[in-house]
Amino acid sequence: MAERIATRGAVRRGSAAGVAALLLAASRACLALSLSADFDSASLDIAASAVIGGDVTLVGRDNYNTGDWKWLYFRADGVQSTSPVFSIGDNFETGASSLNGHAMVYSYDQQDWFFFDNNVRNAASGTFRFWNSTPFAQDGVYVAYGLPYPAGRAASHSLSLASSPWVTDLPSSVGLLTVGQSPGGVDDLGRAIAPSDLYGYRVHDPSGAADRATVVLASGVHANETLGNFVLEGLVDFLIGDSLEAALLRKAADFAVYPLANPDGRLAGYNRSTVANESQDPNRYWDSPSYGGIPELQTIGSAMLADTAESADYLIDFHSTVNGKAGHYAFVHPDMQSDPLWQSFLQHEPTVETRNAVLSDDTLPKFGRDELGAAFSITFETEFLAGENIDRYLAIGESWGHALAESLVVFADLNLDGELSRADWALLIAAAETDLSSLSPIDAYLHGDLDGDGLNSIQDFSLFKNAYESAHGLGSLAKLIAAPEPSAGVSFVLSVSLLATTRVPIFDRSRILCTAT
Numbered sequence: 001m002a003e004r005i006a007t008r009g010a011v012r013r014g015s016a017a018g019v020a021a022l023l024l025a026a027s028r029a030c031l032a033l034s035l036s037a038d039f040d041s042a043s044l045d046i047a048a049s050a051v052i053g054g055d056v057t058l059v060g061r062d063n064y065n066t067g068d069w070k071w072l073y074f075r076a077d078g079v080q081s082t083s084p085v086f087s088i089g090d091n092f093e094t095g096a097s098s099l100n101g102h103a104m105v106y107s108y109d110q111q112d113w114f115f116f117d118n119n120v121r122n123a124a125s126g127t128f129r130f131w132n133s134t135p136f137a138q139d140g141v142y143v144a145y146g147l148p149y150p151a152g153r154a155a156s157h158s159l160s161l162a163s164s165p166w167v168t169d170l171p172s173s174v175g176l177l178t179v180g181q182s183p184g185g186v187d188d189l190g191r192a193i194a195p196s197d198l199y200g201y202r203v204h205d206p207s208g209a210a211d212r213a214t215v216v217l218a219s220g221v222h223a224n225e226t227l228g229n230f231v232l233e234g235l236v237d238f239l240i241g242d243s244l245e246a247a248l249l250r251k252a253a254d255f256a257v258y259p260l261a262n263p264d265g266r267l268a269g270y271n272r273s274t275v276a277n278e279s280q281d282p283n284r285y286w287d288s289p290s291y292g293g294i295p296e297l298q299t300i301g302s303a304m305l306a307d308t309a310e311s312a313d314y315l316i317d318f319h320s321t322v323n324g325k326a327g328h329y330a331f332v333h334p335d336m337q338s339d340p341l342w343q344s345f346l347q348h349e350p351t352v353e354t355r356n357a358v359l360s361d362d363t364l365p366k367f368g369r370d371e372l373g374a375a376f377s378i379t380f381e382t383e384f385l386a387g388e389n390i391d392r393y394l395a396i397g398e399s400w401g402h403a404l405a406e407s408l409v410v411f412a413d414l415n416l417d418g419e420l421s422r423a424d425w426a427l428l429i430a431a432a433e434t435d436l437s438s439l440s441p442i443d444a445y446l447h448g449d450l451d452g453d454g455l456n457s458i459q460d461f462s463l464f465k466n467a468y469e470s471a472h473g474l475g476s477l478a479k480l481i482a483a484p485e486p487s488a489g490v491s492f493v494l495s496v497s498l499l500a501t502t503r504v505p506i507f508d509r510s511r512i513l514c515t516a517t
Contacts (some may be wrong), residue, residue, distance in 0.1 A: 041149070042074055071102075076483050093322075101323060108137070146384035165251055170200050187268040215256070216315040223270035223272055224263075234397020277294045286371075310482045411450075
């Protein structure tokens with residue numbers, strides 16, 4: 001009543017703010033707002049939630065986490081020109097304090113997402129309230145705890161790759177870019193969840209090196225950890241891209257990708273687990289041949305073993321974590337923290353924290369180390385952070401692409417055998433002073449165009465010299481040239497004078513590899 005009187009007084013005085021407040025109060029009183037959550041990856045206890053005017057009380061689902069919620073995603077209709085206040089209990093699974101500083105998101109089309117203007121946790125009342133300062137512009141709006149990555153997006157992105165010349169089926173494939181199906185089941189709301197395809201595919205260049213690294217990439221083990229899928233999508237998009245860096249990486253490594261290990265849980269809007277095994281954490285049962293009786297893990301784990309011949313070099317498992325975990329981080333075993341791949345990634349993402357992994361539980365990284373033979377196997381966690389949108393997580397995936405290229409591609413290795421040797425020098429000299437502009441960037445590179453200018457020139461000679469001496473020691477190229485093979489001809493002799501007269505720039509592999517195509 002006091003609020004109503006204050007508003008009326010402001011209107012009498014001609015206050016524009018008072019008029020706006022009155023209109024907002026009237027619009028909220030007349031709301032015909034309705035809630036729904038029967039779509040891909042949605043999560044809300046509709047029966048327990050309530051709408052009273054413009055106040056919307058939400059109740060999260062507590063599957064796997066009894067009494068606590070950990071994922072929220074629903075649609076509200078009848079909201080155009082209104083600004084309802086949403087409220088949910090702070091019984092969040094990792095602790096109520098995880099909601100401090102958190103920001104909910106909304107979207108009109110499930111593509112472009114925005115953060116709510118106001119996000120307030122009240123510890124005394126045990127609630128988290130969020131609302132916008134301005135009315136919604138459309139009648140229907142999607143609201144979520146964090147940026148959703150539906151099972152349908154994983155499927156559509158995977159299938160879109162079928163047209164790429166660099167994407168093929170895996171040895172374990174049973175259909176187009178698939179390694180099997182999930183079991184489906186009945187979720188905690190009694191809804192039938194149909195089986196879904198379990199996608200898996202290989203990214204590589206068949207004309208690449210004979211001896212190459214094997215990299216396993218996976219995500220979506222936990223139903224609500226959507227950000228890991230965005231990071232993996234950004235990495236895959238980099239891997240199939242047209243840059244010289246990606247082209248060289250495809251020749252140096254094979255990538256086995258399993259983009260969504262738990263499609264049933266994602267589709268049902270679960271907090272963590274699969275639908276068929278609701279009480280089990282799927283990231284604690286990566287142990288062949290039983291896999292805890294979880295069908296999805298049995299299918300994907302068996303595929304990984306077959307697709308890598310139990311001889312992988314790297315495994316990266318992309319997850320995401322809730323607000324309040326101090327930013328993005330990774331669990332890396334101490335013995336693996338000095339790996340060039342991880343150190344290169346940290347150069348691109350210096351704010352990412354390294355945390356010690358024990359690899360004692362049956363997580364996917366432990367499976368990667370113990371059963372796939374990977375020397376580097378980690379869990380990468382991205383946090384739901386207010387202000388960081390989809391483009392940020394796709395960019396983190398691209399950073400992984402750059403790090404993989406920098407650690408797996410040997411710069412100036414023109415014969416793709418993984419090392420710099422006399423054979424690479426011979427290829428460089430064979431095409432010396434040649435116009436390579438009619439070739440593709442990757443073919444020009446393999447003919448000695450190391451700086452991407454379409455020529456094999458003295459600048460490329462300088463770059464090769466720096467790379468060779470970085471690998472073999474100062475003066476090592478001069479020694480190689482001074483003792484040429486009998487068939488090498490005069491080019492090797494002429495190169496000795498070049499060594500004496502060329503001004504050599506600082507070697508910058510990342511600048512060269514990132515040259516636009």
